[in-house]
Amino acid sequence: MAEQQKKTGAFDIRVVIAALVGIYGLVLTILGIIADPDEVAKAAGININLWGGIAMLVFAALFVLWARLRPIVVPVEEQARAEAAKTEE
Template identity: 60%
Template sequence: MTGQGSGHTAGAFDIRTVIALLFAVYGVVLVVVGATQPQSAVDKAAGLNINLWAGIGMIVFAVVLVGWARLRPIVVPDEARTPTPEP
């Protein structure tokens, strides 16, 4: 791409940002559920608080996606470029 500087970034409309938001919301819900569930529920899962660990993993994944979107933004051209027909 020759016009690297021309255009603007996708910003909030970048699919990575949208997916990161969804993972972050679900991750926070799972962390809250995992932190408040009784010990008897943890004992049923072989002593592993899977809701808590899955929520933490989802939040970490969301942070990675946001970091990726910020470090390597998608550049949207300002105007649609149409190839000029050759004579």
């Protein structure tokens, strides 16, 4: 018989990392969109905030995709043993 399994879901560290990087990426993208042209000219004409923000958003999307396609699976029996060990302490 197949062993029961449980997915970790929102407690997966990849989701937390994706959320943090995504928030920073969104802020940088917005700052890049509203950037002063004089400030962009100082950086050799490259809007670093915009490109950095877009890269961070792509990175966050890839982390979420990775977490969805390959979720961490915890066998229910091991989880029950761990909970039983906690209650015995």
